[in-house]
Amino acid sequence: MIAYNTTDLDNESVCDQATAAFRHGTIDGETYKKILSSHKSNLYTPHFFIRIGLMILTLVIISFSAGLLGLLFGGFDSITAFFIFMALVCYGSLELMVRKKQYFNAGIDNLLQWSTLFFLLGAVLINNSYEFTLMSLLMFLASAWMAWRFVDALMSLVAYFSMLIFIFLVYVKFGDIAKATAPFALMMVSALIFFLIRRMQHKSSLRYHQFCFDVVMVCTLISFYACGNYFVVKELSNEMFHLQLQLSDPIPFGWLFWILTVTIPVIYIFTGLKKKDRIFLRTGLLLIAITVLTIRYYHEILAIEKAFLLAGIILVAISYACIKFLDTPKAGFTFEEDDTANKDLLQLEALILAETFGKKVEAQPQMEFGGGSGGGGGAGGTF
């Protein structure tokens, strides 16, 4: 069902891992070159800047093709039919190009996916613009299919959120009790999907979609928080159910939502640090900022400049203390950079290294902490 040859996908990840191992000095240049040459992949992923160029040009081609087709078939009965036709054209060319040329995140395939969704969305919304339930269902089906078939993380993100919207819209149709419990229902859905992914993630038959799962996992964490966030719950129910609440009006179970708003990010950060899970940690850090904004929206505790000053001092102090503390690595944490920067560049660089220093790179069995070679560097000036 995946549009690509799975051996190619496997070979790709073997090459990535071999590059990392070579850079760390665990395998020598000969071995590295041998692994690369015996794990050839036919997937077409050009250089980063070429991808952006291809994306822009594909956008030009699609929009002018749409214009030309629209002019040629001026006799289309309705604009909806035209949009559906365009969505089919985009999807058809996507399938064709992936099959023939194995484009994999080449810019062209990404843009064709987005435009398929765009035309589909347009087809539903352009005439009768209140069909949100149908729209979210269609979006979910289309993006989930493309996420699976083309192993695309962005599509999986779209699929997750459109599914959430669909469930919400259907759920609130059940009446007043459903409306009141909608936040909790959505939190349950988020949690359910989170645990589902947790269980599926390490199955080797699903290894190609690893990155999609990671992305959806971040989304589940965010949506779980958002459904318990005081601001989201209050303003969204205000908007959706026309309640006309004022700023200081309370909502039912308000205290519960305040507790959730404050505690969830803290729990995320602690989980992230305890399990050394970057997804939890970064999401938690982001959500702390949103929590602060939420509190300030309803309660102006401090004047803005004092709040800024205080927050700034706290943040600088925390980071300064942590950086000083991690001068030498402690408890498995370090301030040294991970060198997983630019995949493309790393592989090219490593190949050149392997060419020039074909001899065995001595394997350091145990590196002393902190003795970073500084080799990771940045992209430098070589674009």
Add this chain to the structure above:
Amino acid sequence: MNTHIFERLREQEFITDSALQIIREKEKKKLFSLHWELKTILYLGIVLLTTGLGILVYKNIDTIGHQVIVAMIAIGCAACFGYCLKKSPGLSRLKNPVTKIWPDYILLLGCLLLLILIAYIQFQYNVFGTRLGMATFIPMIILFISAYYFDHIGVLSMAITNLAAWAGITVTPLHILQDNDFSSTSIIYTGMALGAVLLAVAHLSVLKNIKAHFAFTYKNFGAHGLLISCLAGLFTINYLWFIILAAVCAYLFITAIREKSFYFIVITLLYAYIGISYMVIELLGNIRDMGSVYLGLIYFILSGIFLIRIMMNFNKQFKKI
């Protein structure tokens, strides 16, 4: 690293047992890097702190008084530069081998404070009067010196931006600015000159090996300035500019191929594409007919496909090497 993959590589006898053992060990001992997280928090903290200070000063300007504020900014600025001077390894032609986070940040802060200080005294005391050029010239010089002395690419970008502002203000007579008349062609010529100078500096930095790693920043600013000025000339003056645009694109393209730079290949191709498309539309616009609309649409589709092929071709050529 994924140990499963290496276990499979071991089975296929690509790697030795000892290598696999090392990889397993490393995976077990792997440290969790907080680099990105802590740096972001630090950056956010500095932004919040300075914003808060700014608002505080703004709200209390009546009680504090301008002299005090100017003095405070000046002291802060001097402190920043003093700290950097103390920490700096000194002037060198090459790239500093180690870059420390704190001096880098402090230098950036010092440069920002310097710009604020000069803007403040100009606004409040009108020190430079109507000679606005001086108000941008002085910080520009200081920024360039700091960029070279402390080896800081961020400050270099600020200096180049300041240079552009200075050049723009200097060539623009004051009455044009006051009348908000930006259609003046002199700004286009200035852009051309500035772009050419920056490209030349980029070239010289590599040739003479003076801070060769600055070359990309110079070239980036220079190329965009030159190409945008060419397009502006083409749109507003006359078609002669198309030839200049073509020449500039050709030059940049040839150097990009020589340096194997994907970035410059893509941007010159796109700028050239905009120029050519403009010419085609102008040409088709002269034919007042429905057919020209169709022709235009077909032109964009075909040219897009053509350009995609060119880009893919370069990608293939460079990958081979």
